[in-house]
Amino acid sequence: MSPDDLFDPPPGPPADEPVAARIAYLRREIERHNRLYYDEARPEISDREYDALMEELRQLEERHPHLRSPDSPTVRVGGRPAPEAQQVVHRVPMLSIANTYSPAELAEFDQRVRKLLNKGGDIPYVVELKIDGVAVTLMYEDGVLAYGATRGDGTRGEVITANLLTVDGVLKRLPGKLAGAGRRLEVRGEVYIETADFEMLNREATQAGEEPYANPRNLAAGSLKLLDASITARRRLRIFHYAVGDTDMTLPPTHMEFLAWLEAAGFRVNPERRLCRSIEEVIEHAAVWETRRSSLPYNTDGLVVKVNDRTAWPALGLTAKSPRWMVAYKFSAEQAETRLLDIKCQVGRTGVVTPVAVLEPVFLAGSTISRATLHNEDEVRRLGVLIGDRVIIEKGGDIIPKVVRPIESLRTGAERRFKFPSHCPECGSRLVRSAGEVAVRCENMACPGQVRERIAHFASRQAMDIEGLGDVLVTQLTEKGLVRDPADLYSLTVEQVANLERMGTKSAENLIAQINASRSRPLHHFVYALGIRQVGAAAARLVAQRYATLEDFMKAPAEDLMQIEGFGETTAQCVRDFFANPHNREIVARLLAAGLELPNPLHRPAGAATGTAESPFAGKTVVLTGTLASMTRDAAREKIEALGGKVSGSVSKKTDLVIAGEEAGSKLDKARALGVRVMDEAEFLRLLGR
Numbered sequence: 247m248s249p250d251d252l253f254d255p256p257p258g259p260p261a262d263e264p265v266a267a268r269i270a271y272l273r274r275e276i277e278r279h280n281r282l283y284y285d286e287a288r289p290e291i292s293d294r295e296y297d298a299l300m301e302e303l304r305q306l307e308e309r310h311p312h313l314r315s316p317d318s319p320t321v322r323v324g325g326r327p328a329p330e331a332q333q334v335v336h337r338v339p340m341l342s343i344a345n346t347y348s349p350a351e352l353a354e355f356d357q358r359v360r361k362l363l364n365k366g367g368d369i370p371y372v373v374e375l376k377i378d379g380v381a382v383t384l385m386y387e388d389g390v391l392a393y394g395a396t397r398g399d400g401t402r403g404e405v406i407t408a409n410l411l412t413v414d415g416v417l418k419r420l421p422g423k424l425a426g427a428g429r430r431l432e433v434r435g436e437v438y439i440e441t442a443d444f445e446m447l448n449r450e451a452t453q454a455g456e457e458p459y460a461n462p463r464n465l466a467a468g469s470l471k472l473l474d475a476s477i478t479a480r481r482r483l484r485i486f487h488y489a490v491g492d493t494d495m496t497l498p499p500t501h502m503e504f505l506a507w508l509e510a511a512g513f514r515v516n517p518e519r520r521l522c523r524s525i526e527e528v529i530e531h532a533a534v535w536e537t538r539r540s541s542l543p544y545n546t547d548g549l550v551v552k553v554n555d556r557t558a559w560p561a562l563g564l565t566a567k568s569p570r571w572m573v574a575y576k577f578s579a580e581q582a583e584t585r586l587l588d589i590k591c592q593v594g595r596t597g598v599v600t601p602v603a604v605l606e607p608v609f610l611a612g613s614t615i616s617r618a619t620l621h622n623e624d625e626v627r628r629l630g631v632l633i634g635d636r637v638i639i640e641k642g643g644d645i646i647p648k649v650v651r652p653i654e655s656l657r658t659g660a661e662r663r664f665k666f667p668s669h670c671p672e673c674g675s676r677l678v679r680s681a682g683e684v685a686v687r688c689e690n691m692a693c694p695g696q697v698r699e700r701i702a703h704f705a706s707r708q709a710m711d712i713e714g715l716g717d718v719l720v721t722q723l724t725e726k727g728l729v730r731d732p733a734d735l736y737s738l739t740v741e742q743v744a745n746l747e748r749m750g751t752k753s754a755e756n757l758i759a760q761i762n763a764s765r766s767r768p769l770h771h772f773v774y775a776l777g778i779r780q781v782g783a784a785a786a787r788l789v790a791q792r793y794a795t796l797e798d799f800m801k802a803p804a805e806d807l808m809q810i811e812g813f814g815e816t817t818a819q820c821v822r823d824f825f826a827n828p829h830n831r832e833i834v835a836r837l838l839a840a841g842l843e844l845p846n847p848l849h850r851p852a853g854a855a856t857g858t859a860e861s862p863f864a865g866k867t868v869v870l871t872g873t874l875a876s877m878t879r880d881a882a883r884e885k886i887e888a889l890g891g892k893v894s895g896s897v898s899k900k901t902d903l904v905i906a907g908e909e910a911g912s913k914l915d916k917a918r919a920l921g922v923r924v925m926d927e928a929e930f931l932r933l934l935g936r
């Protein structure tokens with residue numbers, strides 16, 4: 247879960263709260279998961295869970311048409327290309343594929359196809375494997391590769407030609423036999439890494455002291471974005487081609503023939519493809535793959551079912567996001583059997599103690615699993631697992647593996663019940679379970695487990711952003727007793743750090759320089775770094791907008807705190823409790839004594855009788871859209887907020903101003919439709935300069 251959320255754990259109104267709130271919540275969540283999946287390559291939920299969110303949103307929007315919006319993720323394809331890279335507009339958009347999860351849903355798909363084609367009789371389909379990799383497109387012009395690109399947001403992708411040329415199977419030029427067939431051929435496919443290669447690369451990474459990669463797809467995605475193609479070349483990427491984008495060539499009339507045509511031309515095409523005469527045959531074939539897939543040397547996350555007759559495709563057409571002539575059939579989450587060796591309890595930074603399953607290592611869906619989350623005591627009870635049990639574990643997509651159930655028939659009698667500890671496994675203090683809460687906490691602020699997690703949090707990017715202070719180093723520093731709380735970081739010396747294992751003088755100097763640099767982080771980073779319960783990064787920004795200084799924040803009464811958007815009684819109380827604690831107050835005092843400057847560029851005094859009053863942004867609601875050439879969107883937001891403006895994500899009648907960068911899309915259209923004032927980047931910069 248991202249610490250970026252306003253509250254943690256993330257709230258999300260229950261399904262029965264007002265529809266508008268639910269819709270807003272679903273859109274935010276889907277956007278967040280899009281970002282995690284496409285931009286950061288670290289998804290938190292399975293495709294199935296994602297589709298469930300999307301389906302709920304789609305249904306709500308259908309039932310409440312006045313709440314529809316052109317900005318909704320139901321209308322757009324997710325993901326955004328990285329802004330710095332060279333981009334290309336896909337002449338034929340790169341869409342997604344609608345998902346199905348059951349034979350019944352496949353049959354419904356077939357029904358829809360027949361209805362649209364107004365056809366009786368069976369429809370032949372091609373069934374392909376859905377390769378779990380990264381979609382790319384290759385544009386050949388006059389026989390040579392003009393560029394290769396990622397999918398990006400489906401309309402614009404990032405040019406990654408040099409990297410793609412290192413991929414096994416990517417052709418630099420078209421074979422002579424296609425000469426004269428046409429001048430343009432855009433071929434699309436999936437770049438992936440074989441499981442064995444992935445395991446080997448991960449072994450190498452671990453030996454070099456680096457973090458292992460989560461799964462083959464993340465590694466493939468990361469490798470394609472590297473700036474140095476010679477490193478990409480070592481990642482053993484491969485490609486399967488499966489579709490065509492823009493072309494002036496005449497293609498075969500059926501998809502099966504098209505794939506053979508690609509293959510004959512020299513493109514690498516997956517041999518596991520099959521022509522089925524009817525949807526019934528597709529369903530039978532899908533059942534076979536459910537079990538056969540684990541014997542493949544690469545990961546698949548389902549099948550893709552395509553209408554074989556290409557000439558029928560135009561009549562079937564597209565929805566906003568995907569073609570109507572194909573559908574994906576997702577396999578159920580992969581499961582494996584292993585032994586539950588132990589249940590260990592981990593202490594988080596807020597003292598919450600979480601049970602974790604320690605498993606006999608087992609290979610599952612692309613990686614070796616030795617741990618799985620058990621969430622909390624209630625979950626362990628609900629599952630009914632005993633230590634020593636044979637258990638079924640499951641991994642949907644790339645999310646954290648979980649224990650599904652014990653296999654009770656395999657019990658020997660030697661298994662034992664897990665007893666949730668009454669005392670903290672790290673510090674031995676008595677654990678507390680508050681009424682009405684599932685979480686069990688260690689309330690000892692000095693607990694080494696908590697200390698470690700708190701310091702790691704304090705140093706994290708959205709907090710004090712101390713580069714190089716990762717988990718390993720934090721553990722070393724706390725175990726050696728060099729650091730007991732965040733304030734201790736600021737009195738560390740180069741010698742102390744250099745004496746740690748695997749550290750030299752140079753790295754020690756770098757770390758101290760980074761710690762020193764963190765003294766000038768702005769107030770909102772510091773407020774987040776404190777790790778006050780319920781106060782995430784977004785809430786910390788709101789705090790900094792309201793209070794000029796840390797002192798003002800610390801002495802604000804609960805009623806005043808509750809004036810902050812989204813701060814209810816609980817959050818206000820968490821803040822009050824935090825500062826009421828003498829230990830916390832002492833740490834804050836020592837941090838201030840260490841010379842933290844805490845500048846506050848976000849502060850926006852109540853009323854407008856201040857220096858920002860004459861600012862063109864004071865009290866204005868501003869929406870940023872498109873790409874700004876001179877700064878990131880975050881930087882633009884900070885500047886506007888510093889000048890007293892409020893930045894909002896969507897255009898409405900309440901919007902005062904839209905700043906439109908390059909390639910601004912639907913938000914710009916909407917602003918024009920509503921008559922909202924629009925400003926380009928040049929004018930924006932002029933106003934900032936004033």
Ligand code: IVH
Nearest residue numbers: 341342343374375376377381436488489550
């Ligand atoms: S056809 C409209 N065929 O799955 C998209 N896609 O979830 C046309 N994928 O973006 C793609 N294997 O990256 C097609 N045999 C296959 C595929 C495949 C994997 C990917 C592709 C697409 C994603 C959609």
